[in-house]
Amino acid sequence: MRRRQQEARLGFLEGAPLDLRPTRATGVRGVATRIKERWDRPVFFGVSSISLVALGLILFFIFREAAPVLGEIGLANFFSARWSPTGSPPSYGALPMLTGSAMVTLAALLVSIPLGFGAAAFIAEVAPRWMKDVAKSVLELLAGVPSVVYGFFGLMIVAPALQAGLGLATGRTALTAAVILGIMALPTIASLAEDALTAVPDSYREASMALGATRWQTIRDVTFPAAFSGLIGASILGMGRAVGETMAVLMVAGNAPQITASLLKPVRTLTGTIALEMAETPFGSSHYHALFGLGVILLVIALITNGLAEWFRGRLARKHGR
Amino acid sequence: MIAQVIAANPRRRRLAQRIAFTLLTISTLSAFLALGAILYTMLANGASALSWEFLSQFPRKMMTEGGIYPALVGSFYLTAGAVIVALPFAMASAIWLSEYSRGGLWVRVIRVGVNSLAGVPSIVFGLLGLAFFVKVLGFGVSVLSGALTLALLILPILIRASEEALQAVPMNFREGALALGASKWHAVRTVVLPSAIPGILTGLVLGISRAIGETAPIMFTAAAFYMTRLPEALSDKVMALPYHIFVMATESPNYWRTRDLQFGAALVLLGMVLVMNLGAVTWRARVRRRKQW
Numbered sequence: 356m357r358r359r360q361q362e363a364r365l366g367f368l369e370g371a372p373l374d375l376r377p378t379r380a381t382g383v384r385g386v387a388t389r390i391k392e393r394w395d396r397p398v399f400f401g402v403s404s405i406s407l408v409a410l411g412l413i414l415f416f417i418f419r420e421a422a423p424v425l426g427e428i429g430l431a432n433f434f435s436a437r438w439s440p441t442g443s444p445p446s447y448g449a450l451p452m453l454t455g456s457a458m459v460t461l462a463a464l465l466v467s468i469p470l471g472f473g474a475a476a477f478i479a480e481v482a483p484r485w486m487k488d489v490a491k492s493v494l495e496l497l498a499g500v501p502s503v504v505y506g507f508f509g510l511m512i513v514a515p516a517l518q519a520g521l522g523l524a525t526g527r528t529a530l531t532a533a534v535i536l537g538i539m540a541l542p543t544i545a546s547l548a549e550d551a552l553t554a555v556p557d558s559y560r561e562a563s564m565a566l567g568a569t570r571w572q573t574i575r576d577v578t579f580p581a582a583f584s585g586l587i588g589a590s591i592l593g594m595g596r597a598v599g600e601t602m603a604v605l606m607v608a609g610n611a612p613q614i615t616a617s618l619l620k621p622v623r624t625l626t627g628t629i630a631l632e633m634a635e636t637p638f639g640s641s642h643y644h645a646l647f648g649l650g651v652i653l654l655v656i657a658l659i660t661n662g663l664a665e666w667f668r669g670r671l672a673r674k675h676g677r
Numbered sequence: 678m679i680a681q682v683i684a685a686n687p688r689r690r691r692l693a694q695r696i697a698f699t700l701l702t703i704s705t706l707s708a709f710l711a712l713g714a715i716l717y718t719m720l721a722n723g724a725s726a727l728s729w730e731f732l733s734q735f736p737r738k739m740m741t742e743g744g745i746y747p748a749l750v751g752s753f754y755l756t757a758g759a760v761i762v763a764l765p766f767a768m769a770s771a772i773w774l775s776e777y778s779r780g781g782l783w784v785r786v787i788r789v790g791v792n793s794l795a796g797v798p799s800i801v802f803g804l805l806g807l808a809f810f811v812k813v814l815g816f817g818v819s820v821l822s823g824a825l826t827l828a829l830l831i832l833p834i835l836i837r838a839s840e841e842a843l844q845a846v847p848m849n850f851r852e853g854a855l856a857l858g859a860s861k862w863h864a865v866r867t868v869v870l871p872s873a874i875p876g877i878l879t880g881l882v883l884g885i886s887r888a889i890g891e892t893a894p895i896m897f898t899a900a901a902f903y904m905t906r907l908p909e910a911l912s913d914k915v916m917a918l919p920y921h922i923f924v925m926a927t928e929s930p931n932y933w934r935t936r937d938l939q940f941g942a943a944l945v946l947l948g949m950v951l952v953m954n955l956g957a958v959t960w961r962a963r964v965r966r967r968k969q970w
Binding site for chain 2: 396404420470474492499500502503506507508538575606
């Protein structure tokens with residue numbers, strides 16, 4: 356009983372003699388013991404590839420199911436301007452969704468990049484300690500709000516407000532989606548931009564202030580330029596997230612598959628189309644494969660934006676020796 | 678630039694700084710405002726729908742009355758399933774990255790994999806779930822397919838959080854254990870892991886709150902519009918809270934008659950997620966402050 360207590364208390368010493376006799380780890384052992392003691396490295400090594408396996412599954416299945424886009428649908432059809440899967444003949448043109456996604460995303464970034472950089476500069480350079488913590492927590496909470504709640508908020512509050520304010524036929528437009536998406540991308544961009552600004556060494560700021568620059572001049576002319584590649588990385592990652600956002604956009608964008616230059620008209624995005632139509636699409640039909648084709652476009656955009664963002668952020672880290 | 682600085686009139690420079698800092702403050706306040714507006718809207722419109730019956734009853738009369746009980750239970754099943762599947766893999770992966778790997782190409786490849794997975798849009802996870810779990814493995818539209826899809830989605834979140842927590846454990850903890858004759862695994866299991874538990878739990882809570890709010894990955898893999906009973910097996914469809922909000926607000930034939938119920942459901946989801954996130958964030962801050970090793 357006492358012995359057990361002692362063992363419990365000493366925890367990790369179990370099996371390890373306290374004197375200096377050769378321990379089990381250094382002594383001569385049989386093959387069986389060696390295998391029993393050495394299972395850990397290969398097992399953890401094997402399991403560590405799980406995220407690669409997951410990524411591989413995604414790539415394989417999305418591309419496999421999208422392959423008929425090249426064959427039975429044809430690239431000319433897939434990149435045409437008319438999306439009408441139930442028409443005769445059916446038409447699977449992805450262009451309206453590409454322009455819709457691009458429009459909504461770029462408009463959203465016009466909101467979230469200035470606000471995000473501003474909030475980042477405030478948190479990293481201006482705010483006192485306690486406010487820094489509060490602001491970061493608020494950003495984290497904002498990032499945690501489920502996208503369906505954002506969509507519901509947009510549907511109930513933002514869409515009616517825009518409809519009444521601008522006298523539109525419908526409140527569900529590209530602009531509504533851009534506003535909601537802008538709010539959603541804000542925390543991503545702000546917290547990554549803040550990381551970038553924090554990575555700039557203090558000696559830069561001190562040198563600038565020693566030359567007589569004000570704090571604002573230091574931020575504008577020294578810190579921001581020094582953090583530039585990190586800020587670009589933050590924006591690109593924010594863009595990638597915005598393109599891939601589904602539910603909120605689906606609920607407020609209006610979902611009309613048209614090519615338009617007006618932010619005040621309903622548009623459809625790549626993600627919205629998949630979410631809207633996949634459930635009613637027969638498995639293995641041309642329509643089903645076309646929707647996976649949209650998925651390939653999304654996946655490629657996500658991987659490219661992710662890679663670019665990593666590269667830019669890595670450049671910043673290399674530059675400042677971290 | 679030096680010439681600029683010297684040339685500028687001091688009063689103008691101070692004014693410029695004041696204007697600029699005001700703008701920076703306003704940008705930050707916009708985040709506060711957005712969170713406040715969402716929270717206020719849901720509270721003001723949804724609080725009246727909340728009651729014990731709302732949480733504990735099935736929807737009635739074509740979902741125009743009654744509660745969200747089956748959606749709550751369904752979300753619980755899906756999230757719990759995702760965590761049970763993802764957590765062991767994520768922990769092992771993080772342990773390897775933090776404790777066993779010795780740098781090099783393979784580590785870089787895995788990190789790229791984790792980061793890329795984190796950047797894949799959630800609807801693409803839904804597509805994978807449909808093509809692989811639902812069709813190829815034949816699980817059908819079910820709790821199992823949905824939980825597995827969500828597990829893949831939260832995998833990178835859990836790996837990153839666990840690895841960060843393990844990295845935060847000081848090196849001399851490991852050295853102490855190894856010097857006493859413990860094997861590598863023994864040191865990790867009895868010294869490093871227990872010290873990293875708070876950080877890992879924080880990541881776990883964040884992962885759970887992410888999984889519970891996701892709609893796109895479960896739309897074609899698990900979610901049902903309406904069910905008269907709770908799921909009894911892994912192969913049953915389920916109702917889920919976020920999907921329930923979505924269909925009630927947009928696709929239900931009676932969507933304009935049930936606004937109170939929709940706000941109520943959105944309030945419940947938002948409340949759960951915010952409470953979990955707030956708890957995780959404040960706890961993490963406290964642990965970081967207290968554990969200065």
